[in-house]
Amino acid sequence: MKNFTIENATAADLSQLFEITKRTISATYKSFLPPAIVEEYITSGASNQEIERNLAHCFTLRNEHRIIGLGICIDNLIHFMLIDEDFQHRGFGKHLLHFLEQHIKANGFSEGQLETYAGNEQALGFYLSQNWELTKKEMDAKLDIERLYFRKKF
Incomplete structure (x- = not known):
C-alpha cells in the first residue's frame, strides 16, 4: 500500500466521487440487489444526490492524490x-x-452504527472481521431485501 490520505470532501471532488460510486455500485451491488434497482439508482442520479446532500459529512480516501474511496459519517452513523x-x-x-470510527469517537460518541444488506457477503464479512456486532435484521419492503444493522462500542 502506497501513500494514502483521508481528507474532507469538497465540491471540487464531486465529479470523481460520482464516477467512482457509479462504477463501483454498478460492478458490485448487482450481486445482492436486483440489477434493475441498481441501474435505476445510478441512472436516476440518486447516488449523486446522496453524495451531494451529504458532502459536509463526506471524507475522501486518496492514494497518491487519486480518490479511491469515500465515507459518509453523520453523527455516529457510517451512512455510506x-x-x-x-x-x-x-x-x-x-x-x-x-478513520470513521475515530471520527465518531472524537465527536463524543461511545458507539458507532452502520448497516448493509443481507446479500452483501463482502461487506458482512468485512464488518464482522472489524469487530462490528450484528444487532438487528429487518426486511426492507421497498427493496424486498433484508437490512442488517451493526454497532460497535468504543
Missing part, C-alpha cells in the same frame, strides 16, 4: 462507505473504516 472496485482487497477499507 465505498472503496473503488479497482482498489478493493488491499487494506484501504480497513484504514477508512478505522
